[in-house]
Each structure stands twice: as C-alpha cells, then as structure tokens.
Amino acid sequence: MICRSACCGTRLGSSMKAITFTDVSFRYEDEGPYAVRHLNFSVEEGEFVAVLGHNGSGKSTLARLANGLLTPDEGTICVFSTQLGEKNLYDVRKNVGVVFQNPDNQTVATIVEDDVAFGAENVGLPREEIGKRIDFALKAVGMEEYRHATVARLSGGQKQRVAIAGVLALMPRIVILDESTAMLDPRGRREIVDGVTRLNREEHITVILITHFMEEALLADRAVVMNRGELVMEGAPAEIFERREELVTYNLALPRIGIICEKLRAGGMNVGYTLDAQELAKEIAECVS
Amino acid sequence: MKDVSFGQFYPVNSFVHRLDPRLKIVFLIAYIVAIFLATNFYELAACALVLLLIVFFARIPIGKVLRAVRGVTFLVLFTTALNLLFYKGDTVYWEWGIFCVSFEGIIFSVFLALRLVLLVVCSSMLTYTTTPVSLTDGVESLLTPLKWIRIPVHALALVMSIALRMIPVLMDETSRIKNAQMARGADFESGNIIKRVKATIPILVPLLLSALRRADELGDAMDARCYTGGDHRTKYKKLRFTWRDLVAFLLGAALIAGVVLMRIYLPASY
Numbered sequence: 001m002i003c004r005s006a007c008c009g010t011r012l013g014s015s016m017k018a019i020t021f022t023d024v025s026f027r028y029e030d031e032g033p034y035a036v037r038h039l040n041f042s043v044e045e046g047e048f049v050a051v052l053g054h055n056g057s058g059k060s061t062l063a064r065l066a067n068g069l070l071t072p073d074e075g076t077i078c079v080f081s082t083q084l085g086e087k088n089l090y091d092v093r094k095n096v097g098v099v100f101q102n103p104d105n106q107t108v109a110t111i112v113e114d115d116v117a118f119g120a121e122n123v124g125l126p127r128e129e130i131g132k133r134i135d136f137a138l139k140a141v142g143m144e145e146y147r148h149a150t151v152a153r154l155s156g157g158q159k160q161r162v163a164i165a166g167v168l169a170l171m172p173r174i175v176i177l178d179e180s181t182a183m184l185d186p187r188g189r190r191e192i193v194d195g196v197t198r199l200n201r202e203e204h205i206t207v208i209l210i211t212h213f214m215e216e217a218l219l220a221d222r223a224v225v226m227n228r229g230e231l232v233m234e235g236a237p238a239e240i241f242e243r244r245e246e247l248v249t250y251n252l253a254l255p256r257i258g259i260i261c262e263k264l265r266a267g268g269m270n271v272g273y274t275l276d277a278q279e280l281a282k283e284i285a286e287c288v289s
Numbered sequence: 290m291k292d293v294s295f296g297q298f299y300p301v302n303s304f305v306h307r308l309d310p311r312l313k314i315v316f317l318i319a320y321i322v323a324i325f326l327a328t329n330f331y332e333l334a335a336c337a338l339v340l341l342l343i344v345f346f347a348r349i350p351i352g353k354v355l356r357a358v359r360g361v362t363f364l365v366l367f368t369t370a371l372n373l374l375f376y377k378g379d380t381v382y383w384e385w386g387i388f389c390v391s392f393e394g395i396i397f398s399v400f401l402a403l404r405l406v407l408l409v410v411c412s413s414m415l416t417y418t419t420t421p422v423s424l425t426d427g428v429e430s431l432l433t434p435l436k437w438i439r440i441p442v443h444a445l446a447l448v449m450s451i452a453l454r455m456i457p458v459l460m461d462e463t464s465r466i467k468n469a470q471m472a473r474g475a476d477f478e479s480g481n482i483i484k485r486v487k488a489t490i491p492i493l494v495p496l497l498l499s500a501l502r503r504a505d506e507l508g509d510a511m512d513a514r515c516y517t518g519g520d521h522r523t524k525y526k527k528l529r530f531t532w533r534d535l536v537a538f539l540l541g542a543a544l545i546a547g548v549v550l551m552r553i554y555l556p557a558s559y
Contacts (some may be wrong), residue, residue, distance in 0.1 A: 069509050090515060098513040105503045106510035110298055110454045114422040117525040119514035124521040131525065150300060152457045166514060 016080065018045040018174050018206040019066055019096075024075035026061060035061040037229040039075070043208060045173070048200045050217035050237065051210045053226035054251040059210045062226070063178040066208070067096040079174070094123060097167030099180045103159035112138070112154075112162050113147045119170040130169075137165035140203065141195050157188025161195060168199075174206040175199065181211060193219060214241070214255040218275060225250055238275055297457070299417040305347035306418045309534045310427030316541045317415050323548045324404050324411075332551050333403055339544050340411055347418045357413035358406055365402050372398035416453070425450035426528055443519030451507070459500060466495050 020042040027034045036058045043049050053059040064070040065077060068089040077084045079092045100106050109115040116137050120130040138144045141161040151159060160180055167175060177196060181189040193209075193216050200207045209216060217223045223240045225233035227250040233240055241247070241258055254262065261273050261280060271283040305313075320336070327333045344354055358365075376398065378391025416424070429446035436442050467477065470491050477488050 064509070067513055069512060090517060093513060093515050098510075100506060100510055100513075102503075102506065104458050105506035107454070108451065108507070108511060110421045110450075114420065114525070118511075118516075121522050121525055122515040122517065124523050126523060127525060127527065130523070134525075148300065150298065151454075163510075170515060 016045045017042050017078070018047070018080065019043045019208075020078045021062075021065070022076045022078070024065065024072045024077060026065060026070060026072050026074075034229045036065065036072075039229070039231055041224065041231055043174075043206060045080075045206055046200075046204050048197070048207045048219070048221045049209070050220035050223040051208060051226060052212065052214070052217055052223060052240075052252060054212060056228075057226040057250075058229035059226050060178050061229075063098055063176045063208070063210055066174075066176055067093050067098050069098075094170050095172050096174045096176065097170060097172035098176045098178055099160070099163050099167055101179045101182050103156060103163050103183070106163050106166070107151050107159065110150055110152070112143065112149050112151055112165075115151060115162060116165045116169050119166055123170065133169040133171065134165075136171075137168035140168055140199060141165045142191075155188065156184045157191040160184060160188065160192055164192070164195065172205070174208065176208045176210065178210050179212070181213060181216065189213065189216070212252075214253060214258075218255060225252065227251075241275055242273070244273075297416065298420050299349055299353060301348050303346060303348040303418070304533060305343060305414075305537075307531075307533060308418075308537050309528055309530050310419050310423040311431055311528060312530070312534045312537055312541075313415055313419055314424075314427050314431060316537065317411060319541055319545050320411050321408060323545050324407050326548055326552060327404070328552065330400070332548050333400065333407070335544070335547055335551065336407055337403070339540075340407060340414070343414055344410075347414060349414065349417050353417065354410055354413070357417075358409055361405070361409050365405050368405065369398045369402045372401055421450045421453040423526060423528070424453070426524065426526065430528055441519075443522075447519075455500075455503070458503070459496065462499055463492060463496055466492050466499075 021039045024036060024039045024041075025034055026036045039058075039062070041062075051059045051062060061070065065072055066079070068084050071084075079096055082088055082092060084092055107115050108118045113134050116134045117130050120133045125133070134147070135144075138147055141164050143158065143161050143165060146154065146158065146162070151162060154162065163180070164175070164177075175196065177192070181192050184192065196207050196209065197219050199205045207220075209220060211217065217237045217240070220237055223233075223235065223237040224231055225240065225247070232250060233243065233246065241254055244254060244258070244262075247254065253259065255275060257275055257277055257280060258273070261271060264271050264284070265273070269284070269287050271280065271287060274280050274283070320339075324333070324336050327336060344351070373390060373394050374388045376391060376394030377389065378393030378397075380392035381389055382392070383390045419427070425446040428449060429442055432440075432442045432446070471477065475488065475491055477485065477492075480488070
C-alpha cells in the first residue's frame, strides 16, 4: 500500500526518510495518561539516532509503535513509503528489526544458529538462503564461532549479540535497539554499541538506539530527548549535552566526561566544558603546569 | 543451579546425536514398552545393556547420566519403600500390622526401582542427544496426521520447544527468588510437610508472575521477527532419514523382538 499522506515518500535532499512519525499519540489505557503525545519525529535512511529519556518517557513505546507492535491512537507512522496499517505489518516488520532489553526473553531456540534462523524461517525463505543469512548475521555481530553453542551458556553481551543477529537475519533496513544494553555489564554494553556502530557505518543500516546511558548517545549522528511522551530536545549529541541545565530538568545526567568537567570547574579548576577526553586531558595539563 | 540436567541438551557430535529425532522418539516409546513388558531380570538386563550401549555411543559422561537419576531419587525410594512394605509374598521375614517384608517383596521392589531408573535414563538420553529444535521438529513431523483433525500441531510443537528452552531461565529465577525470600527471613527448610509446602507459595507466586511477563515479552519479540504461525514457514534444518537411522532402527527393532521372544520362551520368574 502506497501512503498518500504528505509525510511519506518524499525525498529530502539525496536521502530518504526511513521512519516518519506524524502527530502520533498513544496511550496504553483509555482515559489513562498518554505514553506518547503528538509526536513528530523522523529518521533519515542510514542515520544513527539515539533516543534518550528517563524511565516512562515514552521511548520504548516509540520502538513498539515503529514496527507495529502497538498501533497509534492518532497520527500516522510511515516506514519508507509505506504507511503502517493492519495489512502490511508483516512487510514492515521485515524492514524494521527490534532488539529488546532482556536477551533471555527474546531467544526462541536453544542453539545459536536455530535462534538466528527463526526470523528467516518465519518469512518462508528457502533453506540455502537461510544458511547464508545465518552466516551473514553471525558475522555481522562477530559471533561466527558460537554458531553451534547453547544460548544459555553465553554471557549477557553475547546473548544480546545473538538477539541482534536474529533480527539481522531478516535483513532489515532499520534496526531499533530498545534499551538493549540496559541489562548488560560495561563490557557487554561496549560490544553491542560497537557492533551497531559498525552495522551503521559498514552495512548502512539505519540505527535507532534507545538508551539511558548518555555515553552511548555520543556515538550517534543525532540525539533526541523524550520527556513525558513528548520530544523535547533534538540535535547533535555534543550540542544536546551542551544544554546541561535543560537535561537536568528532564532527569537526565551528563555523560561521565561531562560530569568530570563540571566537578573540576566546581572545584576551581579553569577547564572548559568538553565531551572529548583528549581535549580535557590537554586542558587539565595546562591548568596543572 | 547446577542440578538442572534433565531436559537439557548435551552438545557433543556423536552417532546418537546425529540420528533422526523421529527415530529417537519412536525408539523411546518402544523402549518404554519393552521395559514394561519385561517381567524378569534377564529381560531387564537386556534392556539395560541396550541403554548402556546408547550411552556409550552418545558419548554422554556417566556423571551426567547419574545426575538425571538423582532428580528422581525421592520418587524411586518412595515407590521402593511402598512395594517393600505392602507386597504380599510367601517367604515372610518380618510382619507388623498391614506391613510385611518378604523375599518376593524385596525382589519385586528392586525390580520396579530398576525399571524406573531405566525409564528416566532413557528419557533423559533423548533430551541429552537431541536439540529442542530437532525434538520439536520430530514431534511435529510424527504428529502430522493430527493436522487432519484440526489439531494445531505446529503451535503445540513450538510451545514444547519454548518450554524446554525456558527451563534453565526459570530455574535461575527460582533460585534468585528463593534467595531473596530467605534474605527476608523466609524459612524453607524446617517444619512438617504442610508447612513446607505452604512456604513455597512466596516462591511460586513471583515465579508465575515473572513467567507471564517473560511470555509477554517473548511474544512481542516473536511478532517483531515476523512470526505468524506455521503456515508459510520454512525449515532450516530438514529431517532426513539416513543409514545411521536405519542401523538404529534395526537395533531397536531387535531389542523389542528380543524381549518379546524371551517373554515367550523363558519362564516368567525373577
């Protein structure tokens, strides 16, 4: 179905819109509070966008709306040139992969390759093609050696990489990570963030990274901040983190390096506010000497 | 939790592992029938020998096999005790009220205990050597005729494989909840049996809630990966009947035939 509303199918410059939310509102219960309210938001194809927000800000709802797990009460959502509706959910989901928070709750099979194959089997691909997809997906997340391993025996970060591979096997053009790093240790988080950054740069997959870890947002092309279901800030990550006072009102902390700058300044050291570790090191060295 | 081995796949690449899951399932059923047909120790010994061969060819460590038995120790001891005390034999050693211990009773209860152990070991060999996915495929394939009477075979098979896959996750969860309740002063170890059963409620309720929450999330994750039921699905791993399966089939058939023949030609005594 080709979408006829103004939001879809339009090309801005050379790039195409991957996802467009037009005036989208959603609430989980009638009469309840809105989880997402009059949201206007779009992502370009090939872009890496971080969505920030504290708990209950509506950022996970955004992920569920984007691939049709939830249907908006008002407004329209377009994925490439298709407007999401009952009939095309299946086709849209092939293009929009979602990785959730808890790796244990999204693995269907016991063995890594069987789980990765699940999505590809669902869309009825021939056997040889599924095999190729498994090769591709496991390679993309660096888990080739674990192909025949038992999922339960892997570390949290590895399990989550398998979950990403399971989504990649469908060859989506957009991958949404819905707080996929929240339950992992720092090392696991690193593995995931590096992995999706590579996917974005090398495979040109559009990435929407939903997180409350500010460090992860630094890698994105663009960051948006959500608060009470509304989009309240938008811009390059460095730009967003410049607006410190504003972030605090949305219950968000600065990235660690920003906190260090603030503390140093509060302690009387004359350093500028920066998110670049090398620059900060240089400034500290100057102050000390 | 260390003891969760029943129902868990043990990954080595052995002859038995590579057999067609359908064959293994059918063999398990035949084997169970054979142990229940067996009425004397010769026949049971024949069954045990076959099982030992399977364990050997499956390259499953003996410790693993014994662990499966350990899970049912209580059940085995309980039934053995009942049989021992209530079996009415001729050569009575000890009698008190309705209880009596006789020579025949001892033999009979040992026999039943062995039967139970063989049953458990053989069933766990199926899950040790077969990944849940191929087990599910096997069940699905064997149950295909039921599709004609509109039984959702694919869905049932999927439910089964997810249940198997969730065992370690839920076991972890159980021990976590148990520790959490113990940290708040819950007592699971003392008191009579009724008190102990009651004490498990604070474990079961949160476990059930979390299982439901997990199910919900898993459902979403499956939806997100384009799951729409079994109709348009393809299978990455096709079941194939190979020479290995033929060999195993012949061996299995020989076992059943053997037990039946022994039953006919040997006197039915212990």
